Amino acid sequence: MESSERSSSVPTQALNPFMPGAGIRPPELVGRERDLEAIDRMVARTKLQLMNQGIIYSGLRGVGKTVLLLSLQEIANSKGMATARIEAEGDPRADYDKLFREIGLLAARLQSSTLQDKLSNVISNAESVSLSIMGIGGSVTVSDSDELRTSSLRLELVIESIVQQLRAENSGMYLFVDELQEMDKEPLGTLIAIQHRMGQENMPFYLIGAGLPNLPGVLSRTKSYAERLFDYRTIGQLSEEDTAEGFQKPAQRGTRPFSDEALKELVHVSHGYPYFIQAYGKAAWNVSDSNPISLDSVKRSEPIARAELDQGLYASRWQRASLMGREYMAAMARVSGDVPCSSSDIAEDMGKTPKETSAVRDALIHLGLIYSPERGKVAFTVPGMGEFITRATPPTGQAYDQTR
Known part of the structure; x- marks a missing residue:
């Protein structure tokens, strides 16, 4: 059988070069x-x-x-x-x-x-x-x-x-x-x-x-x-050029590149984070029935990618925290979203003093869920965690429901 015939007999999703996962090597190591x-x-x-x-x-x-x-x-x-x-x-x-x-x-x-x-x-x-x-x-x-x-x-x-x-x-x-x-x-x-x-x-x-x-x-x-x-x-976000390369090079090797419009959208939604590149790239590849992969395919795949990020990156970390820890992180999300914020502002939002919230703050730092970029401030260790909390969790601070 010719190689082209073998390739055509393989389901498109099985040929997907993108695979999000902790420590899984991307198909293209860019920007490093x-x-x-x-x-x-x-x-x-x-x-x-x-x-x-x-x-x-x-x-x-x-x-x-x-x-x-x-x-x-x-x-x-x-x-x-x-x-x-x-x-x-x-x-x-x-x-x-x-x-x-x-x-x-x-x-x-x-x-x-x-x-x-x-x-x-x-x-x-x-x-x-x-x-x-x-x-x-x-x-x-x-x-x-x-x-x-x-x-x-x-x-x-x-x-x-x-x-x-x-x-x-x-x-x-x-x-x-x-x-x-x-x-x-x-x-x-x-x-x-x-x-x-x-x-x-x-x-x-x-x-x-x-x-x-x-x-x-x-x-x-x-x-x-x-x-x-x-x-x-x-080690931070990739440049827009490197991000585009992280999407396009693997797709081109798989003979299903992204259109210019699709690539621009993927660069925008992934924010230059390598893990996000894999999640959005995988979803867009699986949804698409065109070659090149179109902007419409990318748009339709975005909710799927976000759901994968919720399950693979955010939900387990949210559930790892105690109820008080979730309330603290929810306050962080309300106060400043995904940018560093003042510990005193968080305590005020919770109706407590900084001293009363110091123990839960320290516990979250110990769990690796937040860190202190400078004295008196905290930030999430996972990019987009604040947006996830705002979007996917109820105001009561209960656990994220993985079944929805």
Whole structure:
């Protein structure tokens, strides 16, 4: 059967190149050329035994931070660097367990079999460190603080041993951590301290992290010198040109491009957010029965895309909050929509004092639903959350009904 015949026999929706989802790679990574060039430059300098800073990416949900980390790791790994990647959880034991597990698998990702063998031995030897190095016998009951201090020491020893071997081979260790703002202060402080010491000793260990807009502040509060250790980069909305490219390139490869009018509308409604590009692109592709995809198809698909965003991006986060938390977020939406607003204005809207609402504010920040862009102000971590609350939730602050 000819390829054209096979393609014609496949349902149009099955050929849809767009797929919204957390961490799912888009068909076209647009607008991140500067960051891809940065990792290329880091790798080149590492091979020359020249030092780099680690990199910290921060931004709202849905801007593609996770996808960017995956792409950067893939590039570093393909160029002979030793890489590991985790998503922070916030529990110190869980975070340490993830780090040790990923570092244990680090050698397997290397392309050089010789370096794989050398690194496997190094990791095995370093991992054999026991509590006895801290003067604690195996029969003695170990306190939580002793356990964490031991994990910190083991992590430092493992990374140092790995990096020494890698430097001798003109390679380096790149640790990618997503949701870094969630990491407990104990392992986070350890990683920052390791990054600091490795830099002082000209050793190629690099922490490359991503998280919410409050991440730089979290790092500096954990270790004051963190502000000097990293190249801090904000990941935000794509330009109109890049947004259009994010829609059109995948559609053209699928031989069903968007008309100029349709593309203009998609750029407008997606606001340059990569997650939105996937949702609106998917809906428009599925609705359309024309080639090129018309403005009418895009218009008809917009309610479908909004419903997918409601289900996939907003509803679960709304339901994660307590009833008081929902009332607080509803007040945020009333006061200023999707732009940062004053905590005192929110409290006033709720008929309370700022002190009375501080606990619920802190709880929402802890849940990653809002953040504080500056002292006395808060904002949603998900773009469009304020509009969703205004549009889709009742004034009583009850849970969003996913069945409607």
